[in-house]
Amino acid sequence: MQKIQKNCVVSVPGQWFSRTLPVIPAAACLFFIGCGGNAEKPAAPANPQKPVAAISEKKDASLADLENAGLEALHEPIRQGQPAALAVAYKLAMKMPAQVEVSPPAPTTSDIGSWKRILQATAESFDKYQPEARRVALQIAGRMLNLTSRENVAANWSDLLDPMREVFAKGAKDTDYNVRATAMDQVALVWDWVPGRDLFTVERNTLAAWKGGMLQLVQPHLKDAEIPSRLGALRALAALPIDQAAAPGLELLEDKEPFVRSEVIRLYGLRSTLLNDDRLLVLLYDKEQIVSGMAETALKARGLTPNQILLGKTMVSPDPKVRMTVIAQLDESMDIDPAVWLARLVEDRDAEIRLKAVDAIARRKVTGELKRRLQIISETDSSDAVRKSAEKILRSETTAAAANVLPPLPSRTEAKSTSKSATIRAN
Numbered sequence: 001m002q003k004i005q006k007n008c009v010v011s012v013p014g015q016w017f018s019r020t021l022p023v024i025p026a027a028a029c030l031f032f033i034g035c036g037g038n039a040e041k042p043a044a045p046a047n048p049q050k051p052v053a054a055i056s057e058k059k060d061a062s063l064a065d066l067e068n069a070g071l072e073a074l075h076e077p078i079r080q081g082q083p084a085a086l087a088v089a090y091k092l093a094m095k096m097p098a099q100v101e102v103s104p105p106a107p108t109t110s111d112i113g114s115w116k117r118i119l120q121a122t123a124e125s126f127d128k129y130q131p132e133a134r135r136v137a138l139q140i141a142g143r144m145l146n147l148t149s150r151e152n153v154a155a156n157w158s159d160l161l162d163p164m165r166e167v168f169a170k171g172a173k174d175t176d177y178n179v180r181a182t183a184m185d186q187v188a189l190v191w192d193w194v195p196g197r198d199l200f201t202v203e204r205n206t207l208a209a210w211k212g213g214m215l216q217l218v219q220p221h222l223k224d225a226e227i228p229s230r231l232g233a234l235r236a237l238a239a240l241p242i243d244q245a246a247a248p249g250l251e252l253l254e255d256k257e258p259f260v261r262s263e264v265i266r267l268y269g270l271r272s273t274l275l276n277d278d279r280l281l282v283l284l285y286d287k288e289q290i291v292s293g294m295a296e297t298a299l300k301a302r303g304l305t306p307n308q309i310l311l312g313k314t315m316v317s318p319d320p321k322v323r324m325t326v327i328a329q330l331d332e333s334m335d336i337d338p339a340v341w342l343a344r345l346v347e348d349r350d351a352e353i354r355l356k357a358v359d360a361i362a363r364r365k366v367t368g369e370l371k372r373r374l375q376i377i378s379e380t381d382s383s384d385a386v387r388k389s390a391e392k393i394l395r396s397e398t399t400a401a402a403a404n405v406l407p408p409l410p411s412r413t414e415a416k417s418t419s420k421s422a423t424i425r426a427n
Contacts, residue, residue: 071115086136177224182232249267323345
């Protein structure tokens with residue numbers, strides 16, 4: 001069985017890239033306050049560690065009791081719906097990155113077994129908790145991605161996949177839109193994640209299928225009534241490195257809320273294969289400044305100059321008279337290649353603009369790209385005048401090219417000599 005390196009990319013199809021997973025502590029802070037946690041570190045208990053069974057059976061175990069009992073004691077109290085147990089699980093999940101070591105040790109086989117039971121209990125009892133606690137539960141599940149990405153993680157890392165998905169699925173279907181948004185944000189961490197060990201081919205395929213299934217939890221929420229939930233789905237899709245999978249997020253460019261539209265531009269602004277320049281230029285006319293301003297920022301980030309942005313905005317104006325002025329501006333501009341813009345104007349929806357653009361091309365040297373455009377126009381344009389104008393340019397260019405290829409005519413003396421030689425060879 002083929003073995004795959006740990007830093008391989010898992011595709012669905014395509015590539016996924018590793019990245020550091022962020023910590024989201026804000027919800028946890030609120031949760032600890034809500035369940036009676038203390039901001040100060042509790043004093044270490046004087047009594048020796050209590051047996052796991054005794055803590056698991058106790059329905060009102062204290063925070064100190066649960067911390068002292070250890071990881072294995074948490075799943076039963078969590079299943080019972082004890083907020084203190086969930087708080088301790090969160091603290092333990094967040095503890096390892098805060099240690100001094102540069103590379104904290106990865107979870108052992110036993111640790112992964114304990115976390116699996118905790119996640120299963122969390123999924124089973126998810127609805128027993130308050131919304132803030134449910135958000136913490138989702139962050140615990142997402143933290144498993146960080147723990148299992150550590151170097152030399154135990155071979156049973158994949159045991160966490162199914163319970164993680166169960167918790168994410170519970171959050172994605174939650175009645176509280178903030179909980180759904182948190183679920184989307186945790187799913188967004190999935191795309192770039194790979195475990196910290198070499199993968200066999202079967203493991204790689206399992207991981208790819210698992211990641212692909214996560215899309216089913218995200219995409220439906222683009223149509224949620226609440227803004228935070230829609231934004232959560234948008235962030236999750238925008239984090240996908242595969243354009244085809246990320247593309248549905250662009251639906252929210254038509255969202256009724258200006259902030260949502262501006263977030264689409266912010267998240268997709270550098271992905272020109274998904275959100276091209278022309279579409280961004282059209283968004284410069286959005287009636288909400290937050291949207292038009294974000295579109296201009298995105299165009300500048302792509303390297304367009306203010307002059308190019310202004311010219312592009314003019315070219316996509318809804319008013320044909322405004323678009324017509326672009327042709328005159330091309331003659332005056334020194335830092336813009338006219339061929340690029342004329343190639344677009346010859347496809348304008350207004351026939352008069354197309355004709356003017358073709359006439360402007362006739363006054364310039366026709367490049368290969370423009371020739372291809374003119375060839376199509378001469379055959380398919382709906383306007384007779386435009387077709388004939390394009391044909392005229394192509395004929396003149398063809399004649400000029402043929403004249404340049406033909407050798408110069410021989411002189412009269414050379415012609416006579418050539419004729420004589422030919423006659424001798426013929427004889």
